[in-house]
Amino acid sequence: MMKGLRANRWMALGLLAVVVFTSAVLLAVAAPSTGTAVQDEAAGEKAAPGKGGVKPQAQAGERKPDADGEAAAAAPQKQAVATAEQTAVSQEQTTDSPEQAVSKGGAKSPLPEDGMFQDAAENGRLRLKADSRSGHFIVTDKKTGQIWRSFPDPDGWDDKQNTDAWKLHLQSPFMFRYVEFNVRKDLDKESNFIAQSGKVASFDMTEDGFRIVYELPELGFVIPVQVRLKDDYVETRIVSEGLVDEKAYTKEEQEKKKDLKARLVSIRLFPFLGAATSDREDGFLLIPDGPGALIDFKKDQPDLINFYNERVYGDDWAYSYNTGFSNRQPVKMPIFGIKSGKQAVLGIIQEGMEYASVFAVPSKSFSQYNWVTAEHYFRFKFFQPTDTRRDDGFFTYNQDLTGGDRATRYYFLSGGDPGYVDMAARYRTYLTDEAGVVPLKEDKKKVPLHLNLLGADTEKGFLWDSYLPLTTTDQAKEIVQELSSLGVEDMSIAYMGWQKGGYSKYGGHFPIAGGLGGNGGMKTFVDYAHSKGFPVFLDARSYSFNNTGRDGFRKSRDGLRDLSSAVIEFKNKVMNVTLVSPRFMADVIGEDLKDAKKLEVNGFLYGDAVGSFINSDYNENKPYKRLDTRQVQEKVMQQTKEMLGSVTVTQANFYSARYAGHLDGVYSDYSYDMFVDRIVPFAQIALHGLVSYSHDYANLSGNYVQSYLKGIEYGAEPSFLITYAPSQELMKSRSLNIFYSTNYKDWTEEMVSLYQRYNEALGGVRDQFIVNHRMLTEGVYETAYSNGRRIIVNYNDTPYSGDGVSVKANDFTAAGGG
The missing domain is CATH 2.60.40 (Immunoglobulin-like)
Structure with missing residues (x-):
């Protein structure tokens, strides 16, 4: 399911069974007050036992507004109040501007005209104009004259290629999904501002932009939005203060009309910013799949429903029971982008990224436009069991709204021919200027060999299990000594499976098992490595789980719970493993850092529940929202860095880059969606010169030559996972049989050769x-x-x-x- 180290861990444990279906149930037309139903195939008033989940996304079909309303754009004003129907009709009746497009079908585009916009803000490079009737805006590069709109490019509008439903979507400043708890609590509906006869309750200019408040009277929703112009970007923000998603009924209204209990699920704010047709085939959509992937604009795009919709930082396990995980690689970067012609936009989700997804659609899937946006979630679907075995139950959405502002920044690139390299370079600047990542300052120019030593595991027995040593500390010294004598001048060493019971045991890490060498043996090995100038890290991903009861762990008290209050466990024929709460994990690591410091190791190697995935926790003792969990992870990484000196993170979410000296298992491949055209090293371009990184283990690659060449092309560093014991010994273990070729004798020559070849290519550019x-x-x-x-x-x-x-x-x- 997941590549690299995290994949190996799950495969080794046999913990996850992933069932994912792709959805394509779309384009249903409905009245403005109802929206369009979007339903998981597995959902219903009662879910089928054990049935996996589906990830459908459907678009709304809504009634077109009546053909009456205001005739023309009003003069600039401080306050504006307008209905969505008036906005749509006034756009159709305004006199054409020179730039206004005429559709290929002969009808004028219903999209806003440039003459309707008033000045809102300006700086040395950009000018922001706004339409007080809709909140749409236009950004102009004052030097190049390039224009970006918060709605689709009117040039190329083809009336015949867009259904009536999608014409309303394309005009609206936002799309949204909602659930009616008193109708179908498992089913969400999709609609938009215009289809719901929305109103602009207020419009105010601010020092650097404007603030607008949208109202949807039929549903009772109030959505405050702020748009701000900064140096080279515009920030759009859904403001939590004043956001309402509950209709207040008078006593008389309650007697006449049933309260449907409509509640907000998600919002796509200005989803068509930068959207363009494929008429000129001179653009692409950038999605954060793998290291980065491009969906090219194509005129001959097949009329199929293709789209990308993935949660930033992956699925939240607290909502995933009986719904299945995505089969795509988890998103590590909160970014997306679109290029059209000689201009491009990089989107960075600035706030609320933990609750957002990236939604990208090529032309001819829903409409004639290519578009990509952030979808901000406020509620999440989950499975509520109705029996103790958790076989029967129903799907529903959480009742409480997940609060907090949701902000997205749009960085505008123009001049020359900006592409994915320019987008990645701007993201790199964001990481240094905004996210606290400090560029590398290297005295040494050598590219190190990342040597991952697999210490021990538990051997399966007929009556009882036994300890299975694979690389003792004395043997580790022998391996390092031999590689060093053969010309490997620089290494970074990570010791895995050092905890009691080895790789498969979680909990009670210290003291180090005597079968591996004990604390004394590890200290001797660390001292030897330091004498060579090589840092040593201890693998600490195992702190994410517990299956031993050590460290005072009690499943009922310290296990992470999902929204139905069930402890999240993974079970198979070999073992049961419990995901621990963030509080428990942080407390245990805090204590164990003291023991690690005595060994003088250089740091911990994190991953899994520290830096790689984040989950909500509904444990009564100490509940955590997803944002809270991320903050705990960052605190743990910062504490480790302060106590031990450094941190390595495997398959890291990009917030980890601020704390990490090296990122292990960075994606070099994508998820192989048929509509993706190209894989690009967006992540590597953004990271290189800031944080060193490596890809998958070279000796476990399916195509060794292609893997090492990709590492050279992408500026990575070589990485191996090895044991002193013969590879067949791993077959005796509980969880390591997928590591099929690890004996260091089999790979010594290749490790030395690869180290030399990487330095031939990348020596001297580590900090570039x-x-x-x-x-x-x-x-x-x-x-x-x-x-x-x-x-x-x-x-x-x-x-x-x-x-x-x-x-x-x-x-x-x-x-x-x-």
Whole structure:
């Protein structure tokens, strides 16, 4: 399900069974007061026992507003109150501006005209104009004249390609989903501002933009929104203060009309900002799948329902029981983007990212437009069991609204021909200026070999289990000594499976097992590694779980609970494992850091519930929202850094980059959606020069040559997972049989060779930024660094010559710089 280290852990434990279906039940037309139903296939008043979940997304069909209303745009004003119908009709009746598009079907585009907008804010580079009737806005680059709109590009509007339902979606400043608890508590509906006869309750100019309050009288929703112009971006914000999603009924109204108990589920605010058609095929959508993936604009796009909708930082397990996990790789970066022609937009979810998803749709799926946006969630669907076995039950949404502002920043790129490299470079600047990531300052220029030593596990027995040593501390010293003598001058060592019982045991880590060498043996090994200048880390991902009862763990008290109050456990024929609460985990790590400090290790290697995934916790003793859990993780990483000196995180969410000296298991591949056209090293471009990183273990790769070439192309560092014991010994263990080739003797020559080849390519650029990445020809890619270094990688079976270089088949060459 997940690649790299986290995948290996789950496969090893056999803990997760993933059932995911792809949905395509869409385009149902409904009246404005009802919206469109969106229902999980597995959901209903009563769920089928054990049935997995579905991830459908449907769009609303709504009645088109009546053809009466105001005739033209009003003069600029401080306050404005308008209905959605008046807004839509006034847009149709306003005199054409020179830029106003006429559809291919002959009808004028119903989208707002530039003449309707009034000045709202301005700085040295950008100008912001706003429409007080709808809250739509236009941003203009004062130097280049490039224009970005919060609605689809009117140029190319084709009336015949958009259904009546989607014409309303495309005009609306926001789309939303809601649930009616007194009708179907398991079913959400999708609609938009215009279809619901929404009103602009107030519109106020502010120092750097404007504030608008939307009302949806039929549902009783009030949605305050703020738009601010900053140096090179606009920030849109759903303001929690004043947000209402409950209709207040008078006594007379209650007698006449049943309260449907409509409640907000999610909002897509200005979802079509930068949206464009595929007429010119000169653009793409950027999605945070794997290291980054592009969906190209294509005229001949098949008329299929294709879309990408993934939660930032992955699924929340507190809502995932009986609904299934996504089969895509979890999103690690809260970003998205769109390029059209000579301009581009990078979106960064600034606040509320823990409750957001990235939603991307190519043209001809729902409408004629390519678009990508953030969807901000306020409620979540979950399975409520009705029996102790948790077989029977029903799906519903949580009653309480998840509060907090939801803010998204849109960075506008123009001048030249901005693409994914420029977007990644802007994200890199964001990481340093806004997220607290400090650039690398390297004295040494060598690329280290990341050596992961697998210490021990539990051996399955007929009557009882026994300890299975695989790499003792004395053997670890022997491995490091041999590699060092063969020319590996720089290493970073991580010791895995060092806890009591080895890799499969969770809880009671210290003291280190005598079968591995005990505390004394580990201290001796650490001292030896330090004498060589090599740092040593202890793998601490196992603190995320407990299956031993050690550390005073009680499942009923210290286990993480989902929304139905059930403790989250993973069970199979081999073992049961409980996910621990953030509070318990943080307390145990805080104590164990003192023991680790005595060993003088350089840090902990985190992952899983520290830096890799985040969950809500409905434990009565200490409940945590998803944001709270993230803050606990950051506190743990900061505490570790202060006490031990450094932190490594595997398959890290990008908030971990602020604390980590190295990121392990960074994605180098994507999820293989059919509508994705290209994989790009967006994450690596953003990270290089800030934090070092490595991909999957080279000795466990399905295609060794391609894997190592991808590492060279993407600026990664080599990583191996090895044991002193023969690989077949792992077959005796409870959880390590998927690590099929780990014996260090089998890989010594390759480790030395790969270390040398990586340094041949990347020596001297560890602290340099990636400034360009491009495909020279099919199967040949170039990566350029800020010091002039160029790396050309050839994945083809034939040599390449061009651009002043020659590259052998399945090889690389380095030129300049370094």
